[in-house]
Amino acid sequence: MVKQKIVLKLALDDERKRRKAFKAAVGMSGVTSAAMEGEKIIIVGDSVDPITLTTVLRRSLGYAELLSVSSGDDKKKDGYGAAYGYGAGEKKKDG
Template sequence: MAKQKIVIKVQMSSDKCRSKAMALVASTGGVDSVALAGDSKDQVVVVGEGVDSIKLTEALRKKVGDAQLVQVGENKKEEKKPADPVAEYNQWYYHHYPPPPPVVYDHRAAGYGYYSQPDTSCSIM
């Protein structure tokens, strides 16, 4: 089953109503994304698989306000393919200097923090 795009016009007078509608739609099973559209942000655009548009519209009417089903169709937006990691590495490798090697300091060789005990044995005996 292909992803479908559902557009529902909902009468929302405030930001509180908008967030309530968005939360209601987002909690519905099968919904992948929710967005607001229209000049006055009065349309809820839902993208998902297996979403019952009629039940969703009825739930919005019950919880938010007057709702009308405007459009139900196939989602025509193509998803981005994951980038080729080898190509990304080659681009980084050829266009940037490699990171410098780590520097390791040997403090004992320089005499820092290294304490030797003086020789206390008697040399006469």
């Protein structure tokens, strides 16, 4: 399965709308986790359809904007910081 990270911007005016958005997002099949950051909701899951998710949130809240869809792994692929154990690539050796 392909793990995806989906970021959506929502119009969250009050706590009721936040709960409603969170409940709708977590209720989708394939969603493994969800988190709120301000007016953004970050959803991680296996084979979640971002278009369907956006449509469901638009129907329940009125406004939902799909900001990004990426693979679920947060590690850097370019090897930046590999000497210190971060990112991909080989560690640098002293000497």
